[in-house]
Amino acid sequence: MNAKERMKIQRQPMPEQDPKVRARNFDEVPYGYTAELAKKEALRCLSCPKPFCVDGCPVEIDIPAFINLVADGDFVGAAKKIKEKNALPAICGRVCPQEVQCEQRCVRGKKGEPVAIGRLERFAADYERSQGEVEIPETAKPTGKKVAIVGSGPAGLTVAGDLVKLGHDVTIFEALHKPGGVLVYGIPEFRLPKDIVASEIDYLKRMGVKIETSFVIGKTSTIDELFEEGFDAVFLGVGAGLPVFMGIPGENLNGVYSANEYLTRANLMKAYLFPEYDTPIVKGKNVAVIGGGNVAMDSARTALRLGADNVYLVYRRSEKEMPARVEEIHHAKEEGINFHLLTNPKRYIGNDKGWVVGMECLRMELGEPDDSGRRRPVPIEGSEFVLDVDTVVVAIGTRANPLVQSTTPGLELNKRGYIEADEETGKTSREGVFAGGDIVTGSATVILAMGAGRKAARAIHEYLMSKN
């Protein structure tokens, strides 16, 4: 097919559940491409000699190559091509913000819409999995070097996958009872089905990665003890797990959750299946979610699926400044989330039993840009009003959990408690200790954590091989 014909093909939409139906179930929202749709979409790729899309990918996937394989109908080959660079394609195809990465650089986007790279990645990975047990790549012969990875989120899994392929003996230590970090406790089932996470982790295990769950570094063992036990290097990918509250009156009332708790109950503990599962969750009728990021969208959409009549998304700036992905905002709106923009809670009102019954809010207006370049929200005096709510989810961000840092002498931290690590190598102030992901950068995305993991893996390999 020549370029002219390719240019004529429009971007293929991905079929998804009807908003009214899906707002009441936890099943995944999009169904994914069919083989036919995938091939058609793949044909839109112009196979640029200088593919800008690859520059936009934090893990440098050979995008035109895998898309060509999809167009040829070699879907398993496409999946393998992706996996040369990315061990978690089914996850990244779903949760990467492609619109600001690979797809933003796609030349087709200059006039019209970019190639749906994320959807194609997802399709290839799903197709391969549907064909039975996924073949694992060959690993290098054992080097005899032992690496400990702390945290089994996107950063840790990437490091593990890269290092095990190079022949190192890799053990991941995970504090929770299931591996996956934010992929299992944070991102909801309807956006990232947990059996997909489990099978991508299983793939790593089959490659030889060992995972110790219910093992808290900083408590069960310290970093120094890991070295004493014979580990040659340590990677810290513990995430930024500490929830932030606003510090306004009434925040400890019953019914007020951190997004971390709300989502952990729902996702990791499967509280939406209570009482079949033992962990309960408050199923509010009128739920307010505070914040404008992906976690806020996930919380709001979870509240709806738990049976809320009204879910209010309360955000202090306007929609334009929301950090959430456009797609998540779009899905949330479609499902019926009420957006209360330029609004900020001032205090929570409780009853005599300590339950939240209302939330006093202030209207805001946008002033001059702040440090983040976004216009600063300024309260409008006298604009207070009360919203009747019985559940509140505070989703305004997270900070560094000090558990590991406080038990690792000599590990340098920045002002905000994050670990100081070299951007290119993940090297910390401690010899043999590397770090990457949210614990270095503060809360970011799955793929950025994976990108940091990729770089750290390279540096760890060099470190191990030079140390004989």
Added chain:
Amino acid sequence: MASRLIEKKQLSENVFQMVFEAGKIARKRKAGQFVVIRIHDQGERIPLTIAGANPEKGTITIVFQRVGKTTYHLSMLEEGDEVMDIVGPMGKPTHIENVGTVACIGGGVGVAPVYPITEAMKAAGNYVISIIGARDKGLVIMEEEMRSVSDELIVATDDGSYGFHGFVSQALEQEVIKKGKHVDQVVAIGPVPMMKAVCDTTRKYDIPTIVSLNSIMVDATGMCGACRVSVGGKTHFVCVDGPEFDGHQVDFKQLIDRQRIYLDQEKLSLERYLEGLGKEGRQV
């Protein structure tokens, strides 16, 4: 990691003592710390204080009262059975120091977590006056263990069926403070109303008082904030900042409210569980 139950003992009608295999935790734990247990794949995560450990054998001891579904289920396990996950040791250890005279007070099942602290306080050279209490004689637990690590031991029962007639807070005031015994520090663990009553008493006499809080938790690593508590007007997470706090600063009303968040669900869950046991024809 999974962990095998190797010894089980019923201490009173609803209180059980269990010894689990948990080598790393046994070697690491210090007085005042706890573990989180998840029995099975659909199970919830519950925090339980470590009542003792044997580092050589690699075992830890927990003592718990069955109240809800999970603790009931735990009480039904037999020696040789496994729980799916046990993780720890969580929380900060008790600050142990020779301060002179320490009163270690345990109410009900709270005697279990107070025991390792009492042991450590004694070992640090303190003169230890222990007060343990329960509703009636049959519910008094770990009396001999407590006696073995205390210089003096007072047993109190609410109904007077054994020892001092009254609450532990009253025993502290009448049998210790008013008898002219100087107390430098109090450690009190038990039901929230008991800890509150002890704090109300010690506040009058200006005696520093440590309490150990049993909030609802999920991950117990500081990630969720379910366990938050107001101490001196500031929010703390019991799992990582505690579990022990200055009892005179704790907002007990809020703590009681927060412990009741899932009362309805807990009731439903327990009913379903007991119904299931009935169908299996098992004795509870």
